[in-house]
Every structure is written in C-alpha cells, then in structure tokens.
Amino acid sequence: MSGELLVAPEQAEELLRRMFQAAVAAADPAKVVPAFLPEPPAGRTVVVGAGKASAAMAQALEAHWPGPLSGVVVTAEGCAVACARIRILEAAHPVPDARSEAAARAILDAVSSLSPEDLVIALISGGGSALMALPAPGLTLADKQAVNRALLRCGADIAEMNCVRKHLSAIKGGRLAAAAYPARVLTLAISDVPGDDPAVIASGPTVPDPTTFAEARAILDKYGIEAPAAVRAHLARAEEETPKPGDPRLARCAFALIATPQKALEAAAAEARKAQITPMILSDSIEGEAREVARVLGAIAREVRRFGQPIAPPCVLLSGGETTVTVRGDGKGGRNVEFLLALALALKGERDIWALAADTDGIDGAEPIAGAIVSPDTLARAQALGLDAKRALANNDAHSFFAALGAQLITGPTRTNVNDFRAILVL
Amino acid sequence: MSGELLVAPEQAEELLRRMFQAAVAAADPAKVVPAFLPEPPAGRTVVVGAGKASAAMAQALEAHWPGPLSGVVVTAEGCAVACARIRILEAAHPVPDARSEAAARAILDAVSSLSPEDLVIALISGGGSALMALPAPGLTLADKQAVNRALLRCGADIAEMNCVRKHLSAIKGGRLAAAAYPARVLTLAISDVPGDDPAVIASGPTVPDPTTFAEARAILDKYGIEAPAAVRAHLARAEEETPKPGDPRLARCAFALIATPQKALEAAAAEARKAQITPMILSDSIEGEAREVARVLGAIAREVRRFGQPIAPPCVLLSGGETTVTVRGDGKGGRNVEFLLALALALKGERDIWALAADTDGIDGAEPIAGAIVSPDTLARAQALGLDAKRALANNDAHSFFAALGAQLITGPTRTNVNDFRAILVL
Numbered sequence: 001m002s003g004e005l006l007v008a009p010e011q012a013e014e015l016l017r018r019m020f021q022a023a024v025a026a027a028d029p030a031k032v033v034p035a036f037l038p039e040p041p042a043g044r045t046v047v048v049g050a051g052k053a054s055a056a057m058a059q060a061l062e063a064h065w066p067g068p069l070s071g072v073v074v075t076a077e078g079c080a081v082a083c084a085r086i087r088i089l090e091a092a093h094p095v096p097d098a099r100s101e102a103a104a105r106a107i108l109d110a111v112s113s114l115s116p117e118d119l120v121i122a123l124i125s126g127g128g129s130a131l132m133a134l135p136a137p138g139l140t141l142a143d144k145q146a147v148n149r150a151l152l153r154c155g156a157d158i159a160e161m162n163c164v165r166k167h168l169s170a171i172k173g174g175r176l177a178a179a180a181y182p183a184r185v186l187t188l189a190i191s192d193v194p195g196d197d198p199a200v201i202a203s204g205p206t207v208p209d210p211t212t213f214a215e216a217r218a219i220l221d222k223y224g225i226e227a228p229a230a231v232r233a234h235l236a237r238a239e240e241e242t243p244k245p246g247d248p249r250l251a252r253c254a255f256a257l258i259a260t261p262q263k264a265l266e267a268a269a270a271e272a273r274k275a276q277i278t279p280m281i282l283s284d285s286i287e288g289e290a291r292e293v294a295r296v297l298g299a300i301a302r303e304v305r306r307f308g309q310p311i312a313p314p315c316v317l318l319s320g321g322e323t324t325v326t327v328r329g330d331g332k333g334g335r336n337v338e339f340l341l342a343l344a345l346a347l348k349g350e351r352d353i354w355a356l357a358a359d360t361d362g363i364d365g366a367e368p369i370a371g372a373i374v375s376p377d378t379l380a381r382a383q384a385l386g387l388d389a390k391r392a393l394a395n396n397d398a399h400s401f402f403a404a405l406g407a408q409l410i411t412g413p414t415r416t417n418v419n420d421f422r423a424i425l426v427l
Numbered sequence: 428m429s430g431e432l433l434v435a436p437e438q439a440e441e442l443l444r445r446m447f448q449a450a451v452a453a454a455d456p457a458k459v460v461p462a463f464l465p466e467p468p469a470g471r472t473v474v475v476g477a478g479k480a481s482a483a484m485a486q487a488l489e490a491h492w493p494g495p496l497s498g499v500v501v502t503a504e505g506c507a508v509a510c511a512r513i514r515i516l517e518a519a520h521p522v523p524d525a526r527s528e529a530a531a532r533a534i535l536d537a538v539s540s541l542s543p544e545d546l547v548i549a550l551i552s553g554g555g556s557a558l559m560a561l562p563a564p565g566l567t568l569a570d571k572q573a574v575n576r577a578l579l580r581c582g583a584d585i586a587e588m589n590c591v592r593k594h595l596s597a598i599k600g601g602r603l604a605a606a607a608y609p610a611r612v613l614t615l616a617i618s619d620v621p622g623d624d625p626a627v628i629a630s631g632p633t634v635p636d637p638t639t640f641a642e643a644r645a646i647l648d649k650y651g652i653e654a655p656a657a658v659r660a661h662l663a664r665a666e667e668e669t670p671k672p673g674d675p676r677l678a679r680c681a682f683a684l685i686a687t688p689q690k691a692l693e694a695a696a697a698e699a700r701k702a703q704i705t706p707m708i709l710s711d712s713i714e715g716e717a718r719e720v721a722r723v724l725g726a727i728a729r730e731v732r733r734f735g736q737p738i739a740p741p742c743v744l745l746s747g748g749e750t751t752v753t754v755r756g757d758g759k760g761g762r763n764v765e766f767l768l769a770l771a772l773a774l775k776g777e778r779d780i781w782a783l784a785a786d787t788d789g790i791d792g793a794e795p796i797a798g799a800i801v802s803p804d805t806l807a808r809a810q811a812l813g814l815d816a817k818r819a820l821a822n823n824d825a826h827s828f829f830a831a832l833g834a835q836l837i838t839g840p841t842r843t844n845v846n847d848f849r850a851i852l853v854l
Contacts, residue, residue: 155817194726195733262734281736283726287773292719299621299710299748306622307689309708310737321726346714390582 006276007314009352012425013373015275016356019268019316019423020370020409024360026267027190027259027418029053033060036188036258040067043117046183047071047086048107048176050132051125051202052079052093052361053190053259056415058086058123072110073123074103074131079415096133101141104134104171111176114183116252122176122185126192126417128202134170136234143228144168147220154223162200166209166242167216167235173199173209174243174250180206181249190259192419194285194321198255206253208245213238261285261320261418264360268318268423277425278315286321286422290335291342291393293323297424298346301353304426313352317424325365331397334365336420337372341398343424344378345389351376355424358409361417365399370411371421372402381405433703434741436779439852440800442702443783446695446743446850447797447836451787453694454617454686454845456480460487463615463685467494470544473610474498474513475534475603477559478552478629479506479520479788480617480686483842485513485550499537500550501530501558506842523560528568531561531598538603541610543679549603549612553619553844555629561597563661570655571595574647581650589627593636593669594643594662600626600636601670601677607633608676617686619846621712621748625682633680635672640665688712688747688845691787695745695850704852705742713748713849717762718769718820720750724851725773728780731853740779744851752792758824761792763847764799768825770851771805772816778803782851785836788844792826797838798848799829808832 007015025031047058048071055075062069062083071086076093089106091099111120135144147168151161166173177185187206189198198207217235220227227235243250261284269279282300286293300317303309323335336357347353358364358371382389385404392401402408434442452458474485475498482502489496489510498513503520516533518526538547562571574595578588593600604612614633616625625634644662647654654662670677688711696706709727713720727744730736750762763784774780785791785798809816812831819828829835 195729281730281734283723283730284734285729286723286726288719288722289716292715293723295715296710296713296720296723299713299746302622302712303708303710307708307711319726 007427009427012354012427013375015277016354016373016423016425019271020356020358020421022267022271023264023421024414024416026264027360027416029056029060029416032258033057033188034064036256037061037064038186041117041119041184043115043119045069045119045121046110046114047073047121047123048110049073049123050103050107050128051190052076052127053125053416054123054128055079055081055083055088057125057188058083058088061121061123062086072106074107076127076131078413081415091131093127093130096130096141100131100133104132107132107176108134108171108179111180111183114180116182118183120180120183120185122187122206124187124202124205125190126201129172132171132205136168136170138234139168139230143231147225147227147231150225150227151223154225156219156223160219162203163211164216164219165203166211167213168231172203172205174204174207176205177207177253178243178247178249185253187253187255188258189255190416190418191257191261192417194287196257196260207255208247208250209242210245213241259416259418264418264421265318265320268421272316278311280311280315280317282317282319284320286319286323288323290323290325290339294339294342295346297422298343301347301424301426302350305350305352313426315426319422320419322419325396327396329395329397331392331395332367332399333396334359334367334399336364337398337402338393338396339422340372340374341389341393341401344374345393349376349379352427353424355422356409357420357422360414360419360421362411362414367399368412369399369408371409372407373409378405378407434854436854439781439854440802442704443781443800443850443852446698447783447785447848449694449698450691450848451841451843453691454787454843456483456487456843459685460484460615461491463683464488464491465613468544468546468611470542470546472496472546472548473537473541474500474548474550475537476500476550477530477534477555478617479503479554480552480843481550481555482506482508482510482515484552484615485510485515488548488550489513499533501534503554503558505840508842518558520554520557523557523568527558527560531559534559534603535561535598535606538607538610541607543609545610547607547610547612549614549633551614551629551632552617553628556599559598559632563595563597565661566595566657570658574652574654574658577652578650581652583646583650585627587646589630590638591643591646592630593638594640595658596630599630599632601631601634601674603632604634604680605670605674605676612680614680614682615685616682617843617845618684618688619844621714623684623687634682635674635677636669637672640668686843686845691845691848692745692747695848699743705738707738707742707744709744709746711747713746713750715750717750717752717766721766721769722773724849725770728774728851728853729777732777732779740853742853746849747846749846752823754823756822756824758819758822759794759826760823761786761794761826763791764825764829765820765823766849767799767801768816768820768828771801772820776803776806779854780851782849783836784847784849787841787846787848789838789841794826795839796826796835798836799834800836805832805834
C-alpha cells in the first residue's frame with residue numbers, strides 16, 4: 001500500500017464503530033420493514049409475530065401501513081415498544097413460561113376464522129420459538145421442557161431438536177400458517193440462525209415442515225430418551241402431521257427474509273469501502289468456543305500483516321454467527337467480549353490491528369453491554385492498570401476487563417438480532 | 428461459475444493429494460538444501476544440526492558439497508537416513524533423554540577449536556530443542572525437566588518457556604554459535620513455528636538471545652514455581668549470559684530459512700492454480716483446539732458455497748500451523764484427523780466440499796499415518812458402515828474412523844516438518 005492512508009490509527013476505533021452501526025442499521029426493523037410491505041388486502045389485515053425483534057417490527061409496520069389492522073405480537077422482556085393497534089405481549093426467554101403459552105393461544109385466536117380475502121402478516125425473529133410455545137393437546141409445558149432438557153444433555157443436534165419440538169407443539173412447524181387458512185400469509189423474518197433456513201428461524205411456525213412423527217420417535221429412540229408417558233403417547237398416536245411441503249393450506253403463504261447476518265455484514269463491508277478499507281467477509285455463521293475462534297481469526301489477521309494474505313492491508317475481516325462460552329469462572333462476561341479478550345492475548349499487542357466484537361441485539365451475555373473494542377495497546381494498558389488478561393479470561397471476566405479499560409461498547413437494546421458481529425481491522 | 432469445470436468432482440481427492448505433495452516437496456531437504464549451499468571455505472567444513480529434518484538435510488548437503496566435510500547431526504527416532512561423512516545420531520522426542528545430552532556434547536565438540544578459515548553449517552529444524560539438550564554446568568536433565576513441567580502446568584506461554592530454557596542450557600540461545608567462534612557459521616533452518624522466528628526454532632542455538640537471566644528469574648517468580656535448588660542457584664549466579672544481539676562472537680553468523688509453513692502453502696497454491704482453482708491462504712500458523720478450528724474453517728467453506736465469499740468457488744482454502752487436541756477418550760487419533768472428523772460433522776455432507784488435513788512430517792499423532800481426506804459423502808458412507816462419527820470424535824478415535832472408510836492418507840515419514848497442512852476444496 002503506497003500513498004496516503006485514508007484511515008489513520010487514531011480513527012481506527014471510530015471506523016469500527018461505524019461498521020457495527022451499519023450492520024445493526026441493516027437489521028433495524030424501522031429501516032427494513034417498510035420496503036417489504038404488500039398492498040393492503042380486500043379483507044382484514046391481522047399482524048402476529050414472535051421474537052426479540054418482533055415488537056419493533058410491529059411498530060415499523062404500524063407506522064407505514066395505509067389501512068386498518070389489528071393483531072398481537074410477543075417479544076422478550078425489555079424488547080417491547082409502544083404500538084397503537086397491535087397488542088404487544090412479553091414472555092420469558094430462553095426458557096418459555098406460562099406467558100409464552102398465553103401468547104401462543106392469543107396468536108392462534110387472532111388468525112382463526114379468517115377469510116380468503118384476509119391477510120396475515122407474521123413477524124418472525126430469533127427467540128420466537130421460546131416466546132410462543134404451545135404444547136400439543138394432551139401435553140404440558142413441563143412435558144416439553146423435560147424432553148428439551150434430555151435432548152440437550154445427550155448431544156442431539158439442532159435439526160434433531162427441532163424435529164421433536166415441532167411434533168410436540170400446536171403452533172410450530174407450519175401449524176400457525178395452517179391455522180390461518182384460508183387467509184393469505186406473508187411472513188417477514190429476521191434471521192439469527194446459520195443458513196437462514198425459514199424452517200429453523202423460531203421453529204418455522206409459518207413454513208412447511210418436512211420432518212415427521214416417525215422421525216421424532218426415532219430420535220428419542222436413538223438417544224434412549226425416557227420421555228414422559230404423555231409425550232410417548234402423543235408421538236405414537238401421530239395425529240395430524242405438521243403441514244408438509246405442498247400442503248394446500250400453505251399454498252398462499254409467502255416468506256421474505258428482511259434481515260440476515262450476511263446482509264448486516266455486507267452493510268459493514270460497504271462502510272469499510274467508503275473509507276477505502278478492503279472488506280473480507282469470512283463467514284456469516286461462525287460457531288465454536290469463543291476463545292478458540294479468537295485464536296483462528298487472530299492467526300488470519302497475523303497472516304494479513306506478515307504476508308498480505310488472504311488480502312493485503314488496509315483491510316477488515318468481518319464475520320458473524322454465534323460462538324459459545326464454556327463457563328468455568330465466576331466473572332462477568334459474554335461470548336463477544338470473551339472472544340475479544342482471547343484475541344488480544346493471541347495478537348500479543350501486534351501493531352496496526354484493532355477489533356470490535358458485539359452482539360447485534362446490544363446485549364452480550366447477561367449485561368446491558370453490546371461488546372468491546374481491542375486496540376494494539378490493550379494488553380499494555382491493562383498491564384499498566386495491574387489487570388491480568390490471562391486471569392480475566394480464565395475467570396470468564398471479560399466485561400470487567402474491558403470496563404476497567406474504558407473499552408466497552410454500550411448501545412442499549414437494539415430491538416433486533418442478527419447474532420454476533422466481529423470486525424478485525426488491519427491497517 | 429459458467430463454462431467447463433476443469434476439476435470434476437471425481438478428481439477432487441487427487442487434486443488435494445497433489446497439493447499436499449507440493450507442500451511437502453517445498454520443504455523436502457533434498458530439493459531445497461542445494462540452492463542455499465555457500466562456496467566451500469579455505470579451512471574445514473563442519474556440519475552440525477538437530478531436528479526431525481536434520482538428517483535428511485545432512486544427506487542433501489553431503490550429496491551436493493564439492494569439498495571435504497565432517498560433522499554430527501541428531502535427529503528423532505525413525506528420521507535417520509544414511510550419510511557417508513556426517514555422523515547421524517538419534518535421540519528421544521519430545522522429551523529429551525541421555526542421548527539428547529550425548530548428542531549436544533558431540534555437537535559442541537565438533538565446533539570447538541575451529542579457526543577463522545573454517546565454516547560451520549548448522550542444520551536446524553523442528554524438534555531440535557529436545558533432541559539436542561545440554562544442561563548448564565551444575566544442572567541435570569532432571570532439573571530442566573522439572574522446571575519444564577512446572578512451566579507447562581502453570582500456563583506459561585512459549586516465549587516465557589523459551590527464556591527459561593535458554594538460561595538453563597549450555598547450547599541453546601546462541602551458545603552453539605558462540606562455541607564455534609571464530610569460525611563462520613551458516614544456519615540453514617526449516618521452520619515449524621508460528622512467525623518463523625530464528626530465536627524460537629529449536630530454541631535458537633545459533634542466533635542471539637535478547638532475553639536475560641533476570642527475566643528467567645522473574646518468570647519463575649511470576650508463576651510461583653518452586654524450582655530445584657540447583658536451578659535457583661544457577662539463575663541467581665547468572666554467570667555467562669547468552670549471546671546478545673551485537674555479540675562479536677556471532678558477527679560472522681548468517682541465517683537462512685530454507686523452508687517454512689508459508690512457502691509450503693504457496694507451493695500448494697501454485698498447484699491449485701494449475702488446475703484453475705483459486706487458492707486462498709488463510710494463515711500459516713493456525714493454533715487452537717482442533718475440533719473448534721474445524722467449526723471455524725467449516726463456516727468459511729459454507730460462506731464460499733452460499734455467498735461466494737471470501738472468494739468464489741472453485742477455490743481452495745489453505746492453512747498451516749499446529750492445532751491441539753485435548754484428549755478425553757481412548758481412541759486412536761491425531762490433531763489433523765480430529766480436525767477432519769469435526770469438519771465433516773460441521774459440514775453435514777454439504778455438496779461440493781472436500782478436505783485434506785495432514786502433518787507434513789507424515790505422522791499425525793502417534794500413528795504412522797499422515798492424515799486423511801473428507802468428501803461430501805464421508806458421513807453417509809460412515810453411517811452405511813454403522814460408524815458413529817460423533818461418538819468417534821468424542822472418543823478421539825479419528826484414525827480408526829478414517830481407516831474404516833479407507834480414507835487415510837499414508838505417506839511414510841517425510842523427514843521434514845513444516846507443521847500441519849489443511850486444504851478445503853470447494854468446487
């Protein structure tokens with residue numbers, strides 16, 4: 001790179017913040033919902049929905065909808081916003097409670113007895129599966145939870161968990177859309193899952209479910225799960241399958257992904273290009289233990305500095321997805337700040353590298369903190385303050401670490417969620 | 428991608444093998460040593476060396492050296508090759524034994540009493556630190572081992588370990604070069620360490636050591652290590668520092684990196700280009716838990732397929748470095764095959780993605796197997812054979828898994844080592 005550098009080192013952090021803001025803006029319901037709204041129908045318009053972003057989506061819809069509408073949407077505590085015509089409910093997340101069940105009933109009620117002239121708009125986003133939970137007839141929430149816990153313990157993968165869940169539910173796996181028949185159904189979805197599969201986002205209440213009761217039984221058998229008797233009986237009866245692809249009741253359903261992790265990363269990439277920084281999107285769906293992910297991405301950043309590969313600096317390596325933290329200590333942390341602390345240790349103060357990692361919903365872990373920023377002098381500043389970075393990582397105490405450095409990123413709840421955002425800037 | 432694909436799916440595995448062969452060839456002493464040989468000196472030529480590749484380096488040198496020479500080189504068991512004029516010793520790896528000490532004495536003897544007209548050629552490669560181990564006067568191998576174990580247990584990083592080791596050694600940290608003074612010293616090195624730092628490869632026996640006795644003491648204090656009394660006394664005496672940068676005894680030393688992980692990856696990249704496959708080198712030094720690294724690189728491969736980013740297919744993602752395996756089971760495995768098994772699980776049979784991972788020394792783990800190959804049908808074939816991929820991974824049993832599939836990569840010892848090689852091919 002010859003010539004004048006457009007981004008000076010002292011502007012690095014500001015550029016990272018702008019990229020994160022661009023990513024969140026690309027998933028902001030107020031900005032993205034309007035373009036996806038259809039013409040009002042001849043009949044009624046009923047809005048339903050579930051998810052952390054769904055109240056904000058409802059507010060945006062209400063603000064731009066030219067005709068009459070009504071409806072009910074459930075969101076997580078802290079994510080509610082004021083709506084005039086759409087009722088906003090709150091329920092527990094990530095473990096469903098009685099409010100989740102009441103919300104699911106209210107939503108099914110809202111879409112029942114509609115006519116072919118009516119339109120249902122379903123506002124679906126991450127978290128919707130827990131927030132809108134209705135056990136199939138004869139089952140209780142406790143039955144479902146027992147099976148969920150057993151599946152988690154035995155290491156079932158997400159596809160297996162979803163198959164069983166959908167067959168214990170009265171609303172997931174396309175049943176909400178079937179309940180709305182013969183009305184038209186338009187789903188507007190914000191994805192927080194790897195692959196953006198509509199059948200996976202909030203367990204796909206409005207899309208066909210290719211899995212079957214027989215498969216759900218086979219999964220419980222495979223892992224030797226001792227399910228409650230009511231669950232065994234329900235799966236054995238196999239009454240009323242979930243709607244399958246081609247089901248005529250879902251023939252008038254449309255689905256639009258209005259925000260995704262990839263689109264958010266592309267917005268950040270565009271922001272980088274404006275500053276003449278080459279963006280490289282590594283992946284929209286990185287999973288894995290946060291501290292190990294940090295070592296891998298740190299190694300790629302070092303390769304940029306040493307060899308100008310996979311791209312030459314000045315550049316930014318962007319990634320999304322959702323890492324995990326195996327909690328061993330008792331500190332205050334979150335997966336994004338744990339990633340950053342491990343990244344700082346991996347980079348060992350290497351020159352010209354900055355990084356930002358944050359949860360796009362504004363809450364990393366349990367704290368009202370979105371994430372943090374790492375700079376080349378992070379370790380040196382920590383040492384000067386008597387902070388032991390390795391010890392903080394061992395104690396899962398990254399929020400405290402970055403708080404002491406004044407390097408936290410605080411946005412407040414963004415009321416959307418396209419998962420984690422990571423940017424590593426190499427000048 | 429329009430037009431004819433030059434690499435058909437049935438050629439994918441063969442292309443991966445060719446890329447691995449190209450990577451190993453780029454580090455093959457027989458191929459790379461000759462170009463780095465200097466003019467014979469007016470005086471004697473003495474060859475010394477230590478490392479897994481050092482016997483093969485000696486053989487290559489001998490075959491191309493126009494004048495008289497003598498010397499002694501130590502390598503690991505199984506890595507010896509026949510030399511006519513250079514004596515080849517074997518010692519234990521990774522934990523040094525009495526043979527390591529005898530080898531170090533023989534090497535110091537060989538370079539003592541030389542004149543300014545003489546030339547020492549030092550052949551250094553990975554493993555040399557353990558294979559050529561000589562405790563400082565007053566210390567025993569057991570003393571050094573006790574400190575090493577304590578440092579490992581307390582989580583000291585590699586730089587800290589090296590600082591202490593160099594100050595407990597009579598040959599590391601430039602002392603070999605100092606012993607050869609006033610002869611000229613040319614070091615030919617094959618790197619297996621992240622960053623290719625000459626002071627780190629085999630603990631830098633022929634390069635200046637910027638670290639000090641005081642720093643070594645501070646590291647033991649920092650971790651509260653109860654070192655043997657002889658070690659404490661030796662560090663406190665601080666007699667005869669390691670040669671520092673600018674030391675006149677090392678003024679006639681030259682150092683050449685004749686093979687590195689990066690050069691090996693670049694050779695594989697060139698092989699890919701010949702087949703019109705775009706190569707992308709992600710990093711020459713990826714570290715981290717093998718199964719977690721697999722999830723990250725798998726996510727990047729999925730991004731290639733879904734979004735054509737960070738590059739469009741057909742392409743190959745190349746990386747080097749050294750992952751780790753936290754052993755929890757009792758199966759037969761190695762870090763490269765563990766990586767591959769986790770990658771297969773992460774990719775879930777995704778179409779058009781193949782991968783090869785192998786240790787460039789030909790030995791992944793304790794087995795005489797270099798690595799393995801994953802194809803889109805790996806999981807399906809395993810299932811057909813009644814193999815449980817998840818269980819095999821949980822039991823660290825990846826060698827058995829790939830053996831059952833006939834997907835192992837067996838090369839025999841390559842007698843060189845530029846660490847791990849990973850290639851993920853997306854057509």
